[in-house]
Amino acid sequence: MKLEVKKENFVEWYNEIIEMAELIDKRYPIKGMHVWRPYGWKLVRNLDNLIRRVWESTGHKEVNFPTLIPYHMFEKEAEHIRGFGGQVYWVTRAGNNELEEPYILRPTSETAMYTIFSLWIRSHADLPLKTFQIVNVFRYETKQTRSFIRMREFHFYEAHTCHKDYEDAERQIEEDMEMWEEIAKKVAIPYVLCKRPDWDKFPGAEYTLGADTLMPTGRALQIATMHQYGQNFSKPYDIKYLKEDGTHEHVHQTTFGISERLIGAIVGIHGDDKGLILPPEIAPIQVVIVPIPGEGVMQFAQKVRNILSSEFRVHLDDREDYTPGYKYNDWEMRGVPIRVEIGPREVEENFVTIVARDERKRMKVSVEDMVERIREELANLEKRLYDKAKKKMEEMIKEFENLDDLKKHNGMGIVYWCGSMKCAEEIEIKTEKKILGYPVGEEFPEGKCIVCGKETSNKIYVAKTY
Amino acid sequence: MKLEVKKENFVEWYNEIIEMAELIDKRYPIKGMHVWRPYGWKLVRNLDNLIRRVWESTGHKEVNFPTLIPYHMFEKEAEHIRGFGGQVYWVTRAGNNELEEPYILRPTSETAMYTIFSLWIRSHADLPLKTFQIVNVFRYETKQTRSFIRMREFHFYEAHTCHKDYEDAERQIEEDMEMWEEIAKKVAIPYVLCKRPDWDKFPGAEYTLGADTLMPTGRALQIATMHQYGQNFSKPYDIKYLKEDGTHEHVHQTTFGISERLIGAIVGIHGDDKGLILPPEIAPIQVVIVPIPGEGVMQFAQKVRNILSSEFRVHLDDREDYTPGYKYNDWEMRGVPIRVEIGPREVEENFVTIVARDERKRMKVSVEDMVERIREELANLEKRLYDKAKKKMEEMIKEFENLDDLKKHNGMGIVYWCGSMKCAEEIEIKTEKKILGYPVGEEFPEGKCIVCGKETSNKIYVAKTY
Numbered sequence: 011m012k013l014e015v016k017k018e019n020f021v022e023w024y025n026e027i028i029e030m031a032e033l034i035d036k037r038y039p040i041k042g043m044h045v046w047r048p049y050g051w052k053l054v055r056n057l058d059n060l061i062r063r064v065w066e067s068t069g070h071k072e073v074n075f076p077t078l079i080p081y082h083m084f085e086k087e088a089e090h091i092r093g094f095g096g097q098v099y100w101v102t103r104a105g106n107n108e109l110e111e112p113y114i115l116r117p118t119s120e121t122a123m124y125t126i127f128s129l130w131i132r133s134h135a136d137l138p139l140k141t142f143q144i145v146n147v148f149r150y151e152t153k154q155t156r157s158f159i160r161m162r163e164f165h166f167y168e169a170h171t172c173h174k175d176y177e178d179a180e181r182q183i184e185e186d187m188e189m190w191e192e193i194a195k196k197v198a199i200p201y202v203l204c205k206r207p208d209w210d211k212f213p214g215a216e217y218t219l220g221a222d223t224l225m226p227t228g229r230a231l232q233i234a235t236m237h238q239y240g241q242n243f244s245k246p247y248d249i250k251y252l253k254e255d256g257t258h259e260h261v262h263q264t265t266f267g268i269s270e271r272l273i274g275a276i277v278g279i280h281g282d283d284k285g286l287i288l289p290p291e292i293a294p295i296q297v298v299i300v301p302i303p304g305e306g307v308m309q310f311a312q313k314v315r316n317i318l319s320s321e322f323r324v325h326l327d328d329r330e331d332y333t334p335g336y337k338y339n340d341w342e343m344r345g346v347p348i349r350v351e352i353g354p355r356e357v358e359e360n361f362v363t364i365v366a367r368d369e370r371k372r373m374k375v376s377v378e379d380m381v382e383r384i385r386e387e388l389a390n391l392e393k394r395l396y397d398k399a400k401k402k403m404e405e406m407i408k409e410f411e412n413l414d415d416l417k418k419h420n421g422m423g424i425v426y427w428c429g430s431m432k433c434a435e436e437i438e439i440k441t442e443k444k445i446l447g448y449p450v451g452e453e454f455p456e457g458k459c460i461v462c463g464k465e466t467s468n469k470i471y472v473a474k475t476y
Numbered sequence: 477m478k479l480e481v482k483k484e485n486f487v488e489w490y491n492e493i494i495e496m497a498e499l500i501d502k503r504y505p506i507k508g509m510h511v512w513r514p515y516g517w518k519l520v521r522n523l524d525n526l527i528r529r530v531w532e533s534t535g536h537k538e539v540n541f542p543t544l545i546p547y548h549m550f551e552k553e554a555e556h557i558r559g560f561g562g563q564v565y566w567v568t569r570a571g572n573n574e575l576e577e578p579y580i581l582r583p584t585s586e587t588a589m590y591t592i593f594s595l596w597i598r599s600h601a602d603l604p605l606k607t608f609q610i611v612n613v614f615r616y617e618t619k620q621t622r623s624f625i626r627m628r629e630f631h632f633y634e635a636h637t638c639h640k641d642y643e644d645a646e647r648q649i650e651e652d653m654e655m656w657e658e659i660a661k662k663v664a665i666p667y668v669l670c671k672r673p674d675w676d677k678f679p680g681a682e683y684t685l686g687a688d689t690l691m692p693t694g695r696a697l698q699i700a701t702m703h704q705y706g707q708n709f710s711k712p713y714d715i716k717y718l719k720e721d722g723t724h725e726h727v728h729q730t731t732f733g734i735s736e737r738l739i740g741a742i743v744g745i746h747g748d749d750k751g752l753i754l755p756p757e758i759a760p761i762q763v764v765i766v767p768i769p770g771e772g773v774m775q776f777a778q779k780v781r782n783i784l785s786s787e788f789r790v791h792l793d794d795r796e797d798y799t800p801g802y803k804y805n806d807w808e809m810r811g812v813p814i815r816v817e818i819g820p821r822e823v824e825e826n827f828v829t830i831v832a833r834d835e836r837k838r839m840k841v842s843v844e845d846m847v848e849r850i851r852e853e854l855a856n857l858e859k860r861l862y863d864k865a866k867k868k869m870e871e872m873i874k875e876f877e878n879l880d881d882l883k884k885h886n887g888m889g890i891v892y893w894c895g896s897m898k899c900a901e902e903i904e905i906k907t908e909k910k911i912l913g914y915p916v917g918e919e920f921p922e923g924k925c926i927v928c929g930k931e932t933s934n935k936i937y938v939a940k941t942y
Contacts, residue, residue: 038588038592039546039549040544040546044542045592046541047539051538072517073512073513073514075511076504076629077543078565078614080506099579101566101568102566104564105562105563115543126503126511129503130501141514146543148543
């Protein structure tokens with residue numbers, strides 16, 4: 011099977027590589043639900059561990075709530091149910107009985123968690139409550155499904171916090187932004203952070219921040235969101251605490267969500283015509299050792315494997331029926347960051363040849379320096395991936411002063427917008443793109459609304475989206 | 477809140493300790509579905525890691541299949557659907573639409589996996605296929621639910637394998653027995669392994685082996701099962717391979733399942749009147765450091781924490797508003813295997829006092845020897861837990877020659893049984909116990925059937941069960 015050329019036909023390249031590299035199997039007979047194969051599942055578990063480590067480092071504690079939510083719990087917050095109601099899977103029967111009250115499969119876990127948070131939180135000493143869970147969620151998508159990007163069952167990272175007041179919840183969102191920067195850097199994915207326009211915020215949120223990256227198609231992919239809920243959920247779910255002055259107050263809440271879309275971004279942004287390029291942090295195999303047949307090679311390769319295994323995730327490819335060349339291609343296709351080649355010359359002179367997946371230059375390294383050099387090369391690769399992706403994203407983001415040019419642009423546009431719904435509609439209809447929102451933490455000089463020409467200091471990002 | 481005395485009222489003790497120790501919260505509004513709290517979820521994740529490590533050590537690869545199974549996939553194997561049909565949750569609606577074909581929530585994953593295995597397996601070179609997954613499964617239990625023991629959503633470890641012939645599948649079951657012995661030893665749970673009688677085998681299996689332990693109530697708890705499927709699933713799911721001689725053959729299959737019941741056994745069997753006693757392998761905290769206020773204590777405690785952290789899961793309890801005595805009780809209740817006490821004397825003489833959770837004797841250990849001694853003490857504790865549990869289980873297993881005595885016995889009975897259904901029914905009805913099956917790997921001299929007196933060499937285990 012030959013892989014498509016990525017630049018010429020990204021969509022087919024993407025669909026092919028995720029199956030060729032055995033991340034998933036798409037042939038499961040429910041559209042939008044796929045099977046994680048061992049290599050793909052290891053990638054997911056490494057991503058789990060990265061996100062878990064970062065979240066735990068700020069005192070978030072992992073919990074695990076049931077998959078099913080009784081309907082009466084789900085429907086308490088009016089906007090939330092309006093936003094998700096059309097997308098939920100309903101469990102209406104159990105065994106041979108119709109259920110008295112149907113359950114839904116969690117589309118997200120606010121409504122499952124908050125009923126219980128109201129029991130966990132009693133006084134100011136219980137705050138802040140910082141929790142997260144890593145689970146699968148279910149959404150009945152009616153648009154065309156896409157692997158990792160628009161799924162009906164998908165892997166989801168959701169942090170939920172409760173705070174004594176709005177300001178403390180705001181500090182949480184600051185912390186979320188820092189944690190997200192750390193996670194995104196480790197998987198070498200650049201992004202822009204926007205405050206979503208009101209009509210596009212999460213159902214039930216005061217406001218929503220979205221992190222979008224740009225796929226090679228020029229379309230924006232939302233890969234993380236942070237929501238300030240204020241007291242919008244704590245009031246219907248009655249989550250309140252005893253203040254130091256003896257009165258009761260409802261908590262302020264936030265959430266921070268990341269989904270398996272991040273894997274879609276990693277595949278789509280880093281890969282090349284040879285296949286995947288996986289960031290070292292989450293690569294199932296960080297170092298693959300390929301022996302080139304010859305006297306003493308296998309023994310030397312095993313010694314090298316034993317040394318490297320204490321530091322890295324290593325695989326020695328000792329298959330007998332394949333040539334070294336076949337193995338190089340195979341592991342490049344699967345995105346292994348570092349290849350170690352060992353042949354008769356390496357054995358004789360006591361060195362190894364290392365090759366980084368992206369640059370593919372051969373480097374001669376002594377066995378003594380091997381661990382240190384591979385550590386460096388992995389760090390260099392991570393940085394190169396990030397820098398390259400960031401440069402490419404920045405090249406695809408341009409300022410525009412008229413809608414026709416913005417429409418033609420394949421990427422993200424930055425434009426002035428007066429804030430009126432009328433102008434927003436015109437932007438979205440005429441450019442066939444979506445308003446992503448206001449860049450977070452940036453201020454701009456006055457300029458003219460791209461539609462009506464009114465003076466404004468509001469700039470927004472606009473792009474086609476997934 | 478005061479904990480019940482375990483010996484006097486086991487059932488209440490059990491229900492209290494799992495909430496006091498904050499393993500779970502039972503107040504989720506669907507019966508049989510509970511919330512894992514941070515401490516409990518860490519315990520689960522450590523058990524995940526233990527089982528994952530053992531299974532991976534024999535070449536099993538972790539996969540992850542969707543939660544939902546289309547009905548037509550589920551109903552292919554006739555006995556399987558008869559066995560599980562009355563226990564499944566049905567998804568019949570999505571958004572505002574009735575589904576054309578309902579989905580079920582997996583009660584176990586044979587039917588989800590085997591459709592895809594038929595695509596993965598082509599030739600003898602693909603065999604054996606050894607996979608496992610760690611997921612939640614769903615069963616609509618109509619009997620009274622019990623935490624960990626009879627749940628409607630529960631954590632499940634399921635290994636699924638495919639083999640070229642029956643003999644190779646049999647070898648897999650031998651390997652399963654060895655892996656299970658390793659897992660059970662690490663959590664210090666003794667068990668008896670029985671071949672279930674035909675009427676009690678897994679729906680669709682050729683035969684089923686069940687590992688049962690004895691809870692303090694005298695009732696048997698099934699904590700692991702291994703099934704030989706032969707070709708019972710591979711034929712309806714059409715999983716076949718090309719043999720070396722050019723013909724096609726259906727594979728032979730096995731499964732090996734472990735559930736969160738194992739946590740029920742760990743809680744119930746090891747705990748005492750002070751609370752949980754957790755096996756070091758899976759304890760969320762292996763070593764808790766409790767400072768006794770005084771000059772230089774906190775600094776010394778932090779130094780000790782830093783040294784121990786490289787080897788163990790360590791927590792330094794630096795809460796200011798609690799006395800050392802309160803903390804001792806608190807961590808004993810939560811089952812932390814080793815406590816390190818540090819007070820002014822320890823600081824002065826540069827030693828620590830260590831106390832194992834079960835024996836609760838104080839041991840003076842120098843800072844230099846500390847890591848090594850704690851490692852030994854953890855291993856000793858694990859062994860003591862196992863030996864004690866094993867001795868207790870063996871005391872509760874007795875041979876019987878008449879049904880009245882067997883009925884009165886609080887534990888497991890071993891009796892001769894001729895193999896007739898009539899005698900089996902009489903045993904079960906008269907003793908109000910269940911036939912667990914034939915001990916695996918044991919042979920017995922001839923004896924008389926406990927009911928009809930016929931000569932037989934069949935001995936069976938009989939017990940009340942959960």
